[in-house]
Amino acid sequence: MRWKFGKLSRAAVIGAALALAGCAASRADLNPPLPADALTAIKVGQTTEAQVMTLLGQPELIKGVDGQLLFHYYHYTLKHGTVLLFSRINIASDDIYIFFDKQGIVQNVIAGNRTQNVKFQFWPFGS
Amino acid sequence: MPAPARLAFALVLALAPLLGACTPIVWTRTTINQPMKPADFAFISPGQTTWREVTDRLGAPNVIDPGPGGLIARYFSYDSAYFDADLGYGLNYVNPILAQLPHSLDTGGNGIGGDILTVVVNHAGIVTLVSFSKGDKTARFDVLPTEH
Known part of the structure; x- marks a missing residue:
């Protein structure tokens, strides 16, 4: 089948191509998003270190804090937009901290979700 | 700068010249997390x-470290403003021979600023110290590298 473009359609295609010629949008992620359903399965006073690793995978960082073992999981999202001369890159992280007592049982879970507020923007000025 | 932010910033800094490579003038702004206000x-x-x-x-902090008899939590945001102008770009259109010779003349600057809220918590889970270091004013678009 042969494509037939009217003058108006051709002008629209050329116009759109020119308008988008200086535009770019991209996204990058560091680590996979943290599964929200797995987080709800973690119960304070019940879940063990091994069970947490089964649910969430290996932590990015393990620390000893205030006599407790601490697992730290994080996920970063980057959203970038460029229009002609202007670029903006927004980055945010989701962090999950899981504290364990000396018996290896979850004592506290702290979770944050900042990546849901990351926007694609291109204008670099202002807040 | 905490390790995850360092890695993210390294990625961004590696990308920045590529993003601006197609145009003679570029303004690029990079933010990590939303800035915090004292309120x-x-x-x-x-x-x-x-x-x-x-x-x-406040949600989960970006970093938790061991503290003296407790822990130290940090919430941070970083802001970076990058400007670059290639003053020699016009020579591309003056002479085809000149266009093949090195002729870029770049000027500009990159300002990076960070806000860090630090919360020190004791063994009983009570906050003992709060500190807010505000540095985001450092992030600004400088036309000349000699500005400041």
Whole structure:
């Protein structure tokens, strides 16, 4: 089948191509998003270190804090937009901290979700 | 700068020249996390506020480190403003021979600033110290590298 473009359609295609010629949008992620359903399965006073690793995978960082073992999981999202001369890159992280007592049982879970507020923007000025 | 932010910033800095390579003038702004305002953490009163209250209101910190008999939590945001102008770009259109010779003449600058809220918590889970270091004013678009 042969494509037939009217003058108006051709002008629209050329116009759109020119308008988008200086535009770019991209996204990058560091680590996979943290599964929200797995987080709800973690119960304070019940879940063990091994069970947490089964649910969430290996932590990015393990620390000893205030006599407790601490697992730290994080996920970063980057959203970038460029229009002609202007670029903006927004980055945010989701962090999950899981504290364990000396018996290896979850004592506290702290979770944050900042990546849901990351926007694609291109204008670099202002807040 | 905490390790995850360092890695993210390294990625961004590696990308920045590529993003601006197609045009003779470029303004690029990079932010990591939303900036905090003093009103956001005005509720924290050392000696009274608990660690749970802090995390309930502010969410998970970016970093938790061991502290003296407790822990130290940090919430951070970074802001970077990058400007670059290639003053020799016009020579591309003057002479085809000149266009093949090195002729870029770049000027500009990159300002990076960071805000860090630090909360020190004791063994009983009570906040003992709050500190807010504000440095985002450093992030600005400088036309000349000699500005400041």
